[in-house]
Amino acid sequence: MAETTTLGKALNHGLRRALENDPKVVIMGEDVGKLGGVFRITDALQKDFGDDRVIDTPLAEAGIVGTAVGLAIRGFRPVCEIQFDGFVFPAYNQIVSQVAKMHYRSRGKLRLPITIRIPFGGGIGAVEHHSESPEAYFAHTPGLKVVSCSNPADAYTMLQQAIASDDPVIFFEPKRRYWEKGEVDLDAPLDQAYPLHSAKVLRPGTDATLLAYGPMVRVALDAATAAAEDGRELEVIDLRSLSPIDYPVIFESVKRTGRAVIVHEAQGNGGLGAEIAARITENCFYSLEAPVLRVTGYDVPYPASRLEEEFLPDLDRVLDAVDRSFGW
Amino acid sequence: MAKGESVAGTDVPAGGFVQLLTPDGERVDSVTTADGTTYSVDFTDEEYRDLYRDLVTVRRLDTEAVALQRQGELGIWASLLGQEAAQVGSGRALRPQDMAFPTYREHGVLYCRGIDPIMPFGLFRGVDQGGWDPNEFKFNQYTIVIGSQTLHATGYAMGVTMDGKTGTPEGEAVIAYFGDGATSQGEVNESFVWSGVFNAPIVFFCQNNQYAISEPLERQTRVPLYQRAGGYGFPGIRVDGNDVLATYAVTRSALDNARNGQGPTLIEAYTYRMGAHTSSDDPTRYRIASEVESWKAKDPISRLKAFLTKQKIAKKDFFTEVDADAQKQALDLRERVLAMPDPQPVTLFDHVYPNGSPEIDAQRAAFTEYQASFEGSGH
Numbered sequence: 001m002a003e004t005t006t007l008g009k010a011l012n013h014g015l016r017r018a019l020e021n022d023p024k025v026v027i028m029g030e031d032v033g034k035l036g037g038v039f040r041i042t043d044a045l046q047k048d049f050g051d052d053r054v055i056d057t058p059l060a061e062a063g064i065v066g067t068a069v070g071l072a073i074r075g076f077r078p079v080c081e082i083q084f085d086g087f088v089f090p091a092y093n094q095i096v097s098q099v100a101k102m103h104y105r106s107r108g109k110l111r112l113p114i115t116i117r118i119p120f121g122g123g124i125g126a127v128e129h130h131s132e133s134p135e136a137y138f139a140h141t142p143g144l145k146v147v148s149c150s151n152p153a154d155a156y157t158m159l160q161q162a163i164a165s166d167d168p169v170i171f172f173e174p175k176r177r178y179w180e181k182g183e184v185d186l187d188a189p190l191d192q193a194y195p196l197h198s199a200k201v202l203r204p205g206t207d208a209t210l211l212a213y214g215p216m217v218r219v220a221l222d223a224a225t226a227a228a229e230d231g232r233e234l235e236v237i238d239l240r241s242l243s244p245i246d247y248p249v250i251f252e253s254v255k256r257t258g259r260a261v262i263v264h265e266a267q268g269n270g271g272l273g274a275e276i277a278a279r280i281t282e283n284c285f286y287s288l289e290a291p292v293l294r295v296t297g298y299d300v301p302y303p304a305s306r307l308e309e310e311f312l313p314d315l316d317r318v319l320d321a322v323d324r325s326f327g328w
Numbered sequence: 329m330a331k332g333e334s335v336a337g338t339d340v341p342a343g344g345f346v347q348l349l350t351p352d353g354e355r356v357d358s359v360t361t362a363d364g365t366t367y368s369v370d371f372t373d374e375e376y377r378d379l380y381r382d383l384v385t386v387r388r389l390d391t392e393a394v395a396l397q398r399q400g401e402l403g404i405w406a407s408l409l410g411q412e413a414a415q416v417g418s419g420r421a422l423r424p425q426d427m428a429f430p431t432y433r434e435h436g437v438l439y440c441r442g443i444d445p446i447m448p449f450g451l452f453r454g455v456d457q458g459g460w461d462p463n464e465f466k467f468n469q470y471t472i473v474i475g476s477q478t479l480h481a482t483g484y485a486m487g488v489t490m491d492g493k494t495g496t497p498e499g500e501a502v503i504a505y506f507g508d509g510a511t512s513q514g515e516v517n518e519s520f521v522w523s524g525v526f527n528a529p530i531v532f533f534c535q536n537n538q539y540a541i542s543e544p545l546e547r548q549t550r551v552p553l554y555q556r557a558g559g560y561g562f563p564g565i566r567v568d569g570n571d572v573l574a575t576y577a578v579t580r581s582a583l584d585n586a587r588n589g590q591g592p593t594l595i596e597a598y599t600y601r602m603g604a605h606t607s608s609d610d611p612t613r614y615r616i617a618s619e620v621e622s623w624k625a626k627d628p629i630s631r632l633k634a635f636l637t638k639q640k641i642a643k644k645d646f647f648t649e650v651d652a653d654a655q656k657q658a659l660d661l662r663e664r665v666l667a668m669p670d671p672q673p674v675t676l677f678d679h680v681y682p683n684g685s686p687e688i689d690a691q692r693a694a695f696t697e698y699q700a701s702f703e704g705s706g707h
Contacts, residue, residue, distance in 0.1 A: 069483055
């Protein structure tokens with residue numbers, strides 16, 4: 001049954017299906033029960049599945065992830081909600097030192113099938129700590145897989161795939177896209193879904209490759225539409241997986257187009273764009289017509305909301321980077 | 329003393345603690361605490377002798393480990409010297425279905441779980457980082473970051489409740505080990521909050537060995553540690569951690585309360601780290617010899633030996649045999665540690681992810697090719 005729904009509601013459908021399909025799945029987080037989460041992603045799930053499967057936790061992020069580790073050791077499949085990106089850091093120790101390393105520490109004998117959902121990114125006019133993009137910290141950490149969805153259909157399937165995976169997955173949700181609508185096939189079988197860690201070419205093109213994920217995919221697609229009016233055909237790739245990154249898809253594209261522009265909200269210094277640029281340079285050197293360019297947040301703390309439009313990459317900054325690539 | 333309150337006196341901390349065997353080897357029949365709980369043990373002579381054997385064996389194995397470290401065969405070792413009674417008493421109090429979450433010093437608990445004592449040596453020798461399945465042994469992997477395991481234990485205990493495995497004498501209980509330093513960690517305090525509000529079947533077993541590396545207890549707390557439990561809404565009790573009988577009685581009671589659905593307990597086992605924090609530490613820089621001497625007089629093994637002798641539960645030939653057996657086990661352990669093979673270089677890429685990763689696969693392949701390039705080159 002296909003229906004048109006928002007990205008937020010698609011995530012809710014995905015969680016519901018995960019709870020239905022596996023009795024070991026438990027949801028835990030602050031306000032995820034009666035309230036349904038501050039973004040209502042867990043709306044009505046506690047009512048339907050009970051308060052020992054959808055657990056309102058004490059207000060302690062290290063506790064959410066640390067107890068999820070213990071539940072996972074016992075055979076549960078916890079799905080943790082971190083309320084906002086900037087609140088993940090109290091749990092950072094548990095994620096980086098325990099969630100990421102226990103499988104390795106045990107020489108493969110222990111699996112921690114934990115999914116940690118984090119609404120991330122800016123553009124919603126929020127106060128400090130509510131608009132950050134911390135994905136590089138996690139993508140830098142071996143033992144974690146990191147993904148981000150950009151549209152309702154992917155939100156629905158990717159969240160279920162993350163939960164079903166025995167790998168620990170950090171699941172970044174583009175919070176400013178929660179209310180964007182798209183068509184979702186709620187009956188699509190998970191085992192035939194597009195692979196969780198594969199990038200997707202959303203718009204084919206021949207002249208330059210735009211790489212984006214999460215909330216910036218919409219910006220990249222809009223930029224491609226605008227560029228087409230100037231006669232430039234941009235290929236848009238939604239990375240979807242940030243660790244591992246699906247490099248073969250990227251390399252194939254860049255070798256064809258000769259140009260690459262990476263777009264993310266996170267600050268540029270030491271960010272994923274830098275890593276991707278290095279890898280493109282190593283693998284596509286003789287195909288490049290211009291250096292790989294990045295369009296990112298500036299290297300300042302996420303600013304006050306009345307400055308966020310200046311901080312965040314937008315259509316014009318992406319097109320400007322495309323122009324610079326062609327002008328090289 | 330036939331029956332009494334928690335012991336108080338010059339030799340014990342202010343506020344007293346539960347003690348069933350004095351440093352001189354005198355047996356206290358039972359102790360009733362302020363909340364009306366009576367602690368006692370009812371061991372057969374053979375069980376007393378077994379406890380003695382455990383204490384001697386874990387100390388002897390520990391001594392061997394220290395020697396192995398000094399000889400360069402272990403990278404580091406965290407000695408349990410002085411804490412044998414706290415570990416054997418609590419370890420023997422566990423029932424088979426119970427789950428333990430250790431720090432990196434619970435070699436004595438590991439031994440009491442019936443686990444081959446060589447299991448953690450891979451970690452200290454550097455050939456692995458643990459490598460065992462916690463569920464196979466009902467004993468989690470050693471956790472090095474201070475206090476983190478208390479949250480894992482709490483989550484596991486929540487899972488016990490969710491699985492419906494509490495509320496009967498056959499129920500499951502969980503024990504989380506940590507030290508006095510860990511009580512300052514936020515995660516430990518979070519685990520107290522969570523266990524309290526979820527009424528988790530868990531026993532928090534704090535070995536207060538008086539030092540967090542160099543920092544004395546006064547740098548961690550203004551109140552006796554066991555009293556912290558009150559603020560989280562569950563009982564706290566202090567026990568003489570050098571008394572294997574009292575430690576057993578208090579831990580067994582707390583575990584049974586947990587498995588019966590009565591929620592968490594904090595146990596403060598009052599003890600002393602006779603050795604260094606680890607083999608890399610030099611305790612002479614922060615504590616005086618007379619303090620160490622005063623704790624020698626409270627040694628957990630000599631007091632049980634005095635009791636066994638006075639009560640004619642064991643004679644000299646028993647003690648000789650125990651020492652010889654411990655020696656044999658130590659030498660066997662040594663041989664097996666020395667025979668531990670170094671891991672194959674390429675295994676450093678194994679088990680990063682259950683489902684693997686193309687990036688790791690590519691690095692493994694490149695590494696293998698790079699290694700092969702040295703073959704026959706003399707390097």
